[in-house]
Amino acid sequence: MRRRELWLxxxxxxxxxxxxxLAGIVLALYLVVHIMTISTARFxxxxxxxxxxxxxNNPVVKLLEILLIAAVIFHMANGFRVILLDFVLGIxxxxxxxxxxxxxxxxILVAVAVTLLPLALASGAR
Amino acid sequence: MRENGIPGSKGKFGGxxxxxxxxxxxxxxxxxxxxxxxxxxxxxxxxxQAGREISFDEVxxxxxxxxxxxxxxxxxxxxxxxxxxxxxxxxxELGLGPQAPRLFLAFxxxxxxxxFIYGLNAxxxxxxxxxxx
Numbered sequence: 126m127r128r129r130e131l132w133l134x135x136x137x138x139x140x141x142x143x144x145x146x147l148a149g150i151v152l153a154l155y156l157v158v159h160i161m162t163i164s165t166a167r168f169x170x171x172x173x174x175x176x177x178x179x180x181x182n183n184p185v186v187k188l189l190e191i192l193l194i195a196a197v198i199f200h201m202a203n204g205f206r207v208i209l210l211d212f213v214l215g216i217x218x219x220x221x222x223x224x225x226x227x228x229x230x231x232x233i234l235v236a237v238a239v240t241l242l243p244l245a246l247a248s249g250a251r
Numbered sequence: 252m253r254e255n256g257i258p259g260s261k262g263k264f265g266g267x268x269x270x271x272x273x274x275x276x277x278x279x280x281x282x283x284x285x286x287x288x289x290x291x292x293x294x295x296x297x298x299x300q301a302g303r304e305i306s307f308d309e310v311x312x313x314x315x316x317x318x319x320x321x322x323x324x325x326x327x328x329x330x331x332x333x334x335x336x337x338x339x340x341x342x343x344e345l346g347l348g349p350q351a352p353r354l355f356l357a358f359x360x361x362x363x364x365x366x367f368i369y370g371l372n373a374x375x376x377x378x379x380x381x382x383x384x
Binding site for chain 1: 279282286289293297298300301304305306307308310311327330331334335337338341366369370372373374375376377380382
C-alpha cells in the first residue's frame with residue numbers, strides 16, 4: 126500500500142466509516158462497564174450503588190458523559206445515513222448527506238448539553 | 252482484509268439458509284430499537300430526575316413499573332446484539348476470532364447470551380430486591 130492510501134485525507138466517507146467504528150467500539154466498551162457498575166446494586170441493600178453514584182457526581186464525569194452522548198449521537202446520525210445508503214437513497218450525494226446528518230446531530234448535541242449541564246451542575250452543588 | 256462481506260451469508264461457504272442476511276437485517280432493526288429505548292432510558296435517568304442524584308431507592312421505585320423494566324430489558328437485548336454484531340464484523344475483517352460459520356454463531360451467541368443474563372441479573376435487585384450472582 127502506498128502511503129497516501131493509508132492516510133484517509135479528504136475522503137469524507139472513509140472518515141465517517143472509521144469514526145463510526147471507533148464510536149461503536151467505545152459504546153460497546155461503555156455498555157460492559159455500565160452493566161458492571163449497575164451490578165453493584167446487589168451489595169449492602171443498594172448502599173454500594175449509592176456510593177458509586179455519588180462518586181460519579183462530579184464535573185469531570187459529567188463532561189465524560191456529554192462526550193459519551195456525543196459518541197451516541199454521532200453513531201446514530203451516521204447510522205441513519207448508512208441505512209439510507211443501504212436503500213441506495215442519496216448515494217450520489219453521500220458527502221452532502223454526511224454534512225446534513227452531522228448538522229442535525231450537532232443541533233441535538235447542543236440541545237442535550239444546554240439542558241443537561243445545568244441540571245448536572247445543580248445536583249453536583251448539593 | 253477479507254473479501255467477503257457478511258459472515259455466514261450464502262456464497263462463501265456454499266448452501267444453507269442465508270443467516271448472514273437475516274443477521275444483517277436484525278442489525279438494522281436493533282439499531283431502531285436502541286434509538287427509541289436509549290432516548291427513554293436517558294430521559295428517565297437524567298432529565299426526569301430534574302438534577303436529583305441517581306439513587307438505589309429512586310431507580311427501584313421507577314422499576315416497579317413493568318413498562319420501565321421493559322424499556323431497560325429491550326435496550327439491553329438490542330444494544331447487546333447490535334454491539335456484538337458490530338464487534339464481530341470488525342474482528343472478522345481483521346482475521347481475529349472464530350471464522351468457521353458454526354463456531355462463529357456458537358461463540359458470539361454464547362457471549363451475547365451470557366452478557367444478557369448478567370445484565371438481567373443487574374436489574375433484579377432494583378425490581379425484586381434479589382439477585383442470583
